[in-house]
Amino acid sequence: MTDQTILHPLRTVQVMRYIMPLREGGSLPALADADDGFCYVLKFKGAGQREKALIAELLGGEIARLLGFKVPELVFATLDEAFGRSEGDEEIQDLLKGSQGLNLGLHFLSKALTFDPGASQVDPMLASKIVWLDAFITNVDRTYRNTNMLLWNRELWLIDHGASFLFHHTWDNWEKQAQSPFPLIKDHVLLPQAHYLGDADRELKQLLSEEKIDQLVGLIPDEWILASRDVETPAEAKSVYSAFLKSRLNHSEVFVNGAEDARKALI
Template sequence: MTGKQTPLTLRHVNVMRYVMPLREGGSLPALADADDGFSYVLKFKGAGQGVKALIAELLGGEIARLLGFKVPEMAFANLDEAFGRSEGDEEIQDLLKASQGMNLGLHFLSKALTFDPGATQVDPMLASKIVWLDAFITNVDRTFRNTNMLLWNRELWLIDHGASFLFHHGWENWEKQALSPFPLIKDHVLLPLALHLKEADRELKAMFTENEIDALVWLIPDEWILASRDVETAEEGRSIYSKFLKTRLKNSEVFVNGAEDARKALI
């Protein structure tokens, strides 16, 4: 990154009411109401995966949106320090205390259905584009066991990108990971349908500019980057995310060829 970029923006909301947890597990997302009158799926910085899951969710979701996929709108969600004091569940109360300040909310898609690969047909070109996205951002979590896709208003929506960007769990080898294929794409729920990966690569690769990548990484709050103490400054962290994405995009044939090989191995 060279010079300060003009950032994209996300709306800021204040969480008013914790409604209910949405699933078991380390991340403990919850349904919550905010002061803008909408309900959100709230991802907490105090959860087991910490702020790195929020960074991955933010970048992965906004990259998907930039590429034209349906993704719930995201907002920075503030938890006041007094929030949750009346919560009876000690585990949830501890989570809320550890998550005071800025978290991430995704618009709740009321009455959305979980995507069932056995019941819903997906166009091979769309499948190829989704596989391309997940290979690009190294998303391990779009499998038959957990598809992380919803059907809402008869359209396919992508959710839960918090398990992406594996490199930021080991910053010292980010260059190597940027230039590596993504072997775990073999488990992708849509890989059998991804018949047009090279066409998807040409189309999606052309939709990015370096300035757009820089603008995306400027969305990441300073406090999230600095929380893990992997880098000394937020600018250094943003620079690494930006360089990773640009390098991976420039060399997309590496992960595209890897995904094609994985698909052929299924046949």
């Protein structure tokens, strides 16, 4: 049966005011106001991993949302040429100059609290699903050191997926990587509580289809892909992202078993 689900495109906003840097992030994200009246955490294409971090953020965040997790709204955020000229910090000014054009923003969750694994417990099924997600997208950045989860309105929200999709930093052997375990899952902050990885696998696989994966990958702006110069055309790169996700989904038992072994090793 054909999947008729249509994913809505991301909104595009114009960044109006740079408020402050968020220096806890290695890529120097920032808090900023946009022309729609909302505040966003901006991820800049001029930062360390450049457009690849934005692609990972976009894909990882929207896959998480499709699977039913709480994720702040993602928007395309445009910086014009004049933005940041009055910024006194030279490092930030250089970052803003190198980020003119299309960037990515996450809706700012005012008064949200950083998830503290020492003070809060997560339902084992929810923990299992989050571990499954991060093993699926090869997200290295949900550890005790940096949980990348927030508590907002008494609910758990997932943020910061820019360190996902490790294969796209080299594009070597992506087919093999798609069907490989994810050893770094051993450092996942929720792995000790992930008692139902098999159940999570069966449930979450039903929510993804080839059509949905193609739609998700279709959200990636062509200019972000071309900026990396890894491929000749955006269509070529998108076909690889789609094939990687489909293959990984079809061989999910590989990364699920790897995660199960890593969890047992903690006991």
